[in-house]
Amino acid sequence: MSEALKIAVAGLGTVGGGTVRLLAEHAGLLAERAGRPLRLVATAALERPADLPLDGIPTFTDARRLIAETEFDVLVELMGGSGGIALEVATAALAKGRHVVTANKAMIAHHGARLAELAETSGGVFAFEAAVAGGIPVIKALREGLAANRLQQVYGILNGTCNYILTTMRESGRDFAEVLAEAQALGYAEADPSFDIDGVDTAHKLAILTSLAFGTVIDLDRVHIEGIRHVSALDIQYAEELGYRIKLLGVARRTAAGVEQRVHPCMVPIRSSIGRVDGVFNAVVAEGDYVGRTVFEGRGAGANPTASAVVADLLDIATGRRTPTFGIPWHRLQALEPAPMEGHRGAYYIRLMVLDVPGVFADIAAALRDEEVSMEAVLQRGRAPGETVPVVLTVHDTLEAAMMRAIGRISRIDAVVETPRLIRIEDF
C-alpha cells in the first residue's frame, strides 16, 4: 500500500468534528478505497473538543501556524467566512502546492476563480463537494458525470433551513416569524438567520453551480437575490389551492439574452420532483441536451452528510483523480454574460389586499391589460363590502419588466391597501 495521504483539518466545529470522526471510524474502509491510508496529522481550532478522536494529533489555535509548521498534503478548511483567516490559509496551502478541500461556499463564491487559478498553476487541487447540497455528490455529477452534455439549466433547493421553515409553515399553517423562532430554538436556524433566510447562502451555492454548469467565471454579483421573509402562511395556502408548493430556489438558466442567476421564493408544481422535496432535504436538478432531466436529492447539511462529501474529495485526491476546479481549466472559463432580471420571462402569482369597494377589480385589470400581462386565474372568495380581502391572480408567461410596471401601478390604486406580494411560478 502506498504512502498515507497526510490531512490537516482547520476548524473543529460541526463539520470539522464530523470529518475527524469519519476519518477515524472508517479508516480501514477508506484505505481500501483509496489504496493508501488517509491520515489525520494535525488540526486547528480555538478549542479542542474533548469528544473527538484526536489522541496524539496536535491542535493549533492559530491555523496559520498549522500551515507553517506541519507537513501535510491536504488542508481541509472548515472554519468558514468568505475571507479572513480561511482565505489566508487556503491561499497559503495552495501556494505551497498543497491541496485544499473546503465546505466554505462563501469563500468560493467570492474568491473561487482566484483560488482555482492558484491551485491549477501550483499543481494542487481545490475541491469543494461539501459546499453545495451537503452529502449529495452534485459537484462531481456536474463536473464529471454529466460532462458530456451542454447543460441548459441547473436549479435546486439549496438551503435546508429555508426549506424546513417553508415546509413547517405549510404543515402547521403558522406564519414565518413564529416558525423561524422555533427553528432557531431547535438549532435549525442561526441566531442571526439573515444569511439563510435572505437567500445569501443559496446565492453562494448557485454561483458555484452556474460556473460548473456553464464553464463561466463565478460571478456572485450577478445573482438576483430575494429571501423568504415575505412569504406568508396565506400565500402558502393559496399555492396549495393552485397546485403549487413554495420553495426557495436557486435557478441558473441559459437564455438567448445570457445566463440568468436568480434566487427567490418560487411556486413549483406539487407533483414535480422538486415540489416534493420537504424539510431539511436539498435537491438539485440539472438538464442537459443529451441526458435530459436528472434529479439529485439528499441531506444538504449536518455534520455527517457534509463530512461524507469532504471525505469524497479526499478520496479523489488520494487516488489521483483530477478534474479542473470548475470543470474546464481556469484560463478557459468565460466571463458570464448575465441576462438582466428585467428581461426574465415567466409566470407570476400576485396577492393583493384590497378594500372591497366597487370598481377596484376593473382598475387592477386595466393595469395588467395596459402592460399586456395576460391573466390566467383569479381567486377571490365571497364578498365583504367595505372590508379588506385578499385577491389572488396568476398570470401567464410575461416579461418581468412589464410585470413590475403593472405591479407598481396596482400598488398605487387607493383600494389596494398593502404592498402587493409577487411570487414567480416555474412549471418544472
Place this chain on the structure above:
Amino acid sequence: MSEALKIAVAGLGTVGGGTVRLLAEHAGLLAERAGRPLRLVATAALERPADLPLDGIPTFTDARRLIAETEFDVLVELMGGSGGIALEVATAALAKGRHVVTANKAMIAHHGARLAELAETSGGVFAFEAAVAGGIPVIKALREGLAANRLQQVYGILNGTCNYILTTMRESGRDFAEVLAEAQALGYAEADPSFDIDGVDTAHKLAILTSLAFGTVIDLDRVHIEGIRHVSALDIQYAEELGYRIKLLGVARRTAAGVEQRVHPCMVPIRSSIGRVDGVFNAVVAEGDYVGRTVFEGRGAGANPTASAVVADLLDIATGRRTPTFGIPWHRLQALEPAPMEGHRGAYYIRLMVLDVPGVFADIAAALRDEEVSMEAVLQRGRAPGETVPVVLTVHDTLEAAMMRAIGRISRIDAVVETPRLIRIEDF
C-alpha cells in the same frame, strides 16, 4: 493540447448511434473538458447507418477485425449480449491493455468479476456508467461520490419498460397484457419482452449495484427474481387505496444474515421519493451511514441519455481519472454472503379471490395466526353471497418463510378460488 484519445465503437444500434452523434456534435466541448480531443477512429456493425456522421471512419462488419487491425485506446462495446462476440472483443481489447467502455449489463452481470481482473492486471479501464440507470451518473456516485460511507442499502427502479407499463396500467386502469401490447407497438417494449418484464434486466443492474455498494464479487445467481406479469389492474387499484404505488424494484440490503439481493414488484408509499418516479424514468436510492438517504433520478434508457453516460466514461479515461472497476481492487472484493429469501422480513399485501361463503375468513385468519403473521388491514367491499369477491389483507413485518407457509395453507382452502397474489411492501 495532448494527443487525441482514439475511440473505436463496436455496435451502431440505438446507443452506438447516439454515442457517435454525441462525439461529433460536442467535439469542441469534450476536447475542452478532457484537455484533449476524443476522436472516433473506427466502428464495427453489420450495417452502417447512413445518417450517422461517419465520414472517413471505417466500419468493420466483424468487430474482431476492428480489434485486430485498428490502433485505438478505448473500445466502446455497444453490441450487447452476455457472452459471444461482445465478450470476445471486450476481453481481447483489455488483454491488449486497452480500455473498454460498455453499456452491456448482461455481460457485466455474468462476467464482470473476470473483466475487472483482466482490466486491473493489464492496466486498462473497464467502465460501465451506461449499464445502470442510463444517463444518471449512479455508478460514479456509488464508486466515488459516496465512497466515504458504509452503505446499508441501495435500491431502485432500474427498468424503464416495466415502470412505463406499471405507470400506464395505473393511469389507464387497463390490464397488463393490453398495456404491454401497446408498449410493444410504441417501441417501449421489445418483441420478446421477457428480459424486461420478468425482471432479468433489473437483476443484471442490481447485481452490479450490489458489488459497487458492498465491495462484493458480482453474484447474479443469488438474486431473487420475480417479474411483473402477475401484477393486475386490481392490485394497482388496491395499492392506491392503501397509499402505495406498485414498482418493480431491485433491492440490495445488508442484513444480519448477509446481503439480500431481490427483484420483485413492490408496494412503496405514494409520497416516497421512489413512489413518485413514473413512466420511463429510473431512480436509484443509496443509503449510507454518514450521508443518509440520497436519491438519483433521470432517464434510464434511450440513445441520448445512454450516450451521455458512455461519453462520461470516455472523459474519465481521457483525463486519467481512475477508480478500481467495482470501487476497490478486484482481488479485495469479498465473496457475497447471500441472505436467503426465506429469512427476509417485511410487510406484505395479499389479495385472495374468495367465494363469499360463511366461515372463509375465519379459516384465512387461522392460517395467518398459526404462522404468527399479524394482520394490519383488511379490505373487503360489501358482500356477494355465493359469488367470488376479492379480499385484500396487509400484514406487519413478518418472516418470508412463515408468510409462504400461511399462503400455502390459505391457497388450499376450498373457497379460495385463485392463486393468492402476494406483493411485498417496503415503507421507504
